[in-house]
Amino acid sequence: MRHRLVLNHITHSFEDGGTRRTVLDDLSLQVSEGELVAVMGPSGSGKSTFLSIAGALLEPISGEVLLDGKSLTGKDKRELSDIRLHQIGFVFQSANLIPYLKVEEQLMLIAKLGDMNMRKADERIEELLSLLGLQHRRRAYPDKLSGGERQRVAIARALMNDPAVLLADEPTASLDAARGMDVVRMLAEETRERGKSAVLVTHDERVLPLCDRILYLENGSLVDRSVKPIL
Ligand SMILES: Nc1ncnc2c1ncn2[C@@H]1O[C@H](COP(=O)(O)OP(=O)(O)OP(=O)(O)O)[C@@H](O)[C@H]1O
Ligand SMILES: [Mg+2]
Known part of the structure; x- marks a missing residue:
């Protein structure tokens, strides 16, 4: 299967009181078309940092992100924002909505920025709000x-x-259990039926059966725990 999103040997650190603290240390990941990957890990382990790098919101100190085989390294701000608009859907840990836009306007704005035909945009808004x-x-x-x-x-x-x-x-953080399952089921369907590649950072163990792989962010890199080791 084709790898849609690839992270190769990503390292990232932040300045912390005069010293640099490494958050991501040689992290690699490949996500295929139609695959939904869950990423878990304790608070502060670097999940949001990893996701921001995967989504071209943050440039890693070293390592490379590839989208459909094309490297994001060296692209300028305009190219990156274009890639984010058309190729990446990002759900922030806090919803980050624009306060002066109604729900339908929030969605229409994205459609306009993406040059979507207005009839198609109306249909898509209707579909998503209903889903x-x-x-x-x-x-x-x-x-x-x-x-x-x-x-x-x-x-x-x-x-x-x-x-x-x-x-x-953490898209299900503020949802009740039933609603959280519904939303992840919907994301899983979108991923599989439309051949998307999805990464879901979550603390919610109930949604894990809906994911194809479960990874843990430990000591700066991702460990696969989908298959239990034979003791
Ligand atoms: N912009 C920043 N500047 C300095 N330190 C940062 C910055 N962003 C994150 N960090 C630090 O990097 C570490 C990882 O943060 P990150 O937000 O990626 O963790 P997380 O796994 O998403 O945590 P949570 O589960 O609480 O959301 C934390 O120790 C955090 O304080
Ligand atoms: Mg986080």
């Missing part, structure tokens, strides 16, 4: 939404342009 159980909230502003509704709008927004890669940072 995420948000039809009745389409004219609401973010401050009138519950935390879980906001999170679901952020997911709809990430899927709006039908990106090949979907990166979601």
Whole structure:
């Protein structure tokens, strides 16, 4: 199977009181088309840092990210923002909605930025709001939404342009158990049926059976725990 998203030997560190602290240490990952990968790990282990690097939001100190075989290294800001708009759907740990736009406007903005035909955009908005159980909230502003509704709008927004890669940072954190399962089931379907590649950072063990692989971020790199070791 083709690898859509590849991270090769990624290292990243942050300045911490005069010293540099390594967060990612020689991390590598390959995600195929149609594959949904779960990433777990304790708070502070570097999951959001890893996802930001995978989503071209943060440049690693060393190592390389490839999208459909093309390296992101050396691309300028414009090229990277174009790639993010068209090829990557990113669900932030906090929903990050634009406060003065209604739900449907949040989605329409993405469609416009992506040069989507308006009829197609209307249909896609209808489809996503219905899949995420948000039809009745389409004219609401973010401050009138519950935390879980906001999170679901952020997911709809990430899927709006039908990106090949979907990166979601704890998308079920503010959802109740049933709603969390529904949302991940929907992400899994989008991933498999539309041949996307998805990485889901989660603390929610209930959603793991819906994922193809379960990885743990440990000591700066990803460890596969999908198959239990034979003792
Ligand atoms: N911009 C930054 N500047 C300095 N340190 C940072 C920065 N971003 C993250 N860190 C540090 O890097 C480490 C990893 O952070 P990160 O947000 O990736 O963890 P996480 O696994 O996503 O945690 P959580 O589960 O709490 O969301 C933390 O110790 C954090 O303090
Ligand atoms: Mg995080």
